[in-house]
Structure formats: C-alpha cells, structure tokens
Amino acid sequence: MASKIFLSLFLVGWFFLGKAQVDGNLSLETQGKKKYDTTHITSYTHLLALKLYGVNKSNTISLFDDQTGQTINYRPNDKYNIGFGFNYQWIGLDLAFNLLFINDDDEVFGETKRFDIQWNLYGRRTVIDVNYQSYTGYYIANPESYIPNWNANDPVYPLRPDMASANFGVSAFYIFNHKRFSY
Numbered sequence: 001m002a003s004k005i006f007l008s009l010f011l012v013g014w015f016f017l018g019k020a021q022v023d024g025n026l027s028l029e030t031q032g033k034k035k036y037d038t039t040h041i042t043s044y045t046h047l048l049a050l051k052l053y054g055v056n057k058s059n060t061i062s063l064f065d066d067q068t069g070q071t072i073n074y075r076p077n078d079k080y081n082i083g084f085g086f087n088y089q090w091i092g093l094d095l096a097f098n099l100l101f102i103n104d105d106d107e108v109f110g111e112t113k114r115f116d117i118q119w120n121l122y123g124r125r126t127v128i129d130v131n132y133q134s135y136t137g138y139y140i141a142n143p144e145s146y147i148p149n150w151n152a153n154d155p156v157y158p159l160r161p162d163m164a165s166a167n168f169g170v171s172a173f174y175i176f177n178h179k180r181f182s183y
C-alpha cells in the first residue's frame with residue numbers, strides 16, 4: 001500500500017514541477033502568454049468543462065494449455081463506477097466511485113482489490129501518458145472447461161483470492177507540426 005501512495009504522490013509532484021519551454025523565434029500571433037497559429041487553433045482553456053461519466057476497467061488473464069488445447073480465463077470482479085470531473089486551464093480532476101447497489105456480487109465472483117491510476121500530460125510538442133494497475137483477487141470465468149461436472153447453475157465461481165497482477169505503462173509522443181496541431 002505504501003508503494004501505491006508513493007507512486008501516486010510522485011506522479012502528482014512530477015506534474016506540478018514540470019516546466020515547458022517557449023520557442024523565442026516564433027513569429028506567430030500571441031494570445032495571452034501562449035504562441036500558436038490562431039488560424040488553425042482556437043483556445044478554450046478559459047472555459048470550465050464539467051463531465052459526468054461511467055467507467056469499467058478490467059484486467060483479464062488467459063492461460064492456454066498446449067496439451068489440452070483449452071484456455072482458462074481469470075477475471076477480476078469488475079466494478080462499474082460513476083464519476084464526475086472538471087477541466088479548467090491546465091488542471092483537470094476526475095473522481096469515480098463504486099456504487100454498492102450496482103456492484104453487489106462479491107459472494108458470486110469474490111472480492112477484487114484494485115488500484116488504478118493514470119496521469120496524462122498534453123503539452124504543445126509532447127504527449128506523455130503513464131498508467132499503473134494493481135489487482136488482487138480473481139475468479140475463473142470459464143470453470144466448465146476445467147472442472148468436470150461443473151454445475152452452470154452454481155451461483156459461486158471458483159475463486160483465486162491469492163492471484164495478483166501489476167501493470168505499468170508509459171507512452172510518449174512528439175508532435176512535429178505542433179504549431180498547427182490542437183487536441
């Protein structure tokens with residue numbers, strides 16, 4: 001748990017400490033402090049953007065057995081979350097919550113502990129996306145493939161509360177024609 005908190009604080013701190021450079025040789029129109037081609041780009045950063053959203057993230061693991069030709073599928077107990085967020089100028093924040101009355105199936109699929117964070121930096125010339133997912137607790141989604149006489153009406157799937165996974169990813173892009181590009 002301490003490593004998750006450290007990772008979150010590191011990413012947030014990196015975001016706030018980052019600095020951008022401005023090319024001093026630009027001969028483009030200036031709006032505020034930003035320089036860009038106003039014939040192609042219109043800035044809406046002065047507007048407050050609000051959103052309401054639903055999200056369902058998952059992390060399925062499939063293992064194929066060469067000898068039997070069968071695949072066993074491990075899935076976390078997926079949770080559908082409802083969230084809201086805002087963006088204003090350079091900052092954005094999204095918060096999502098698990099609604100218990102929607103996700104009341106732990107007795108069937110087991111409990112999955114999850115931590116999922118994503119950080120995005122969209123600059124004029126570069127785009128950086130960083131994500132981290134950690135899941136503990138899976139169930140076998142296709143028990144009929146491996147358990148003889150599996151009763152499909154059985155309300156409880158075989159559980160693997162000891163199974164865990166962690167994924168970390170980074171992607172970065174450089175925008176070559178940044179003076180005429182906008183998201």
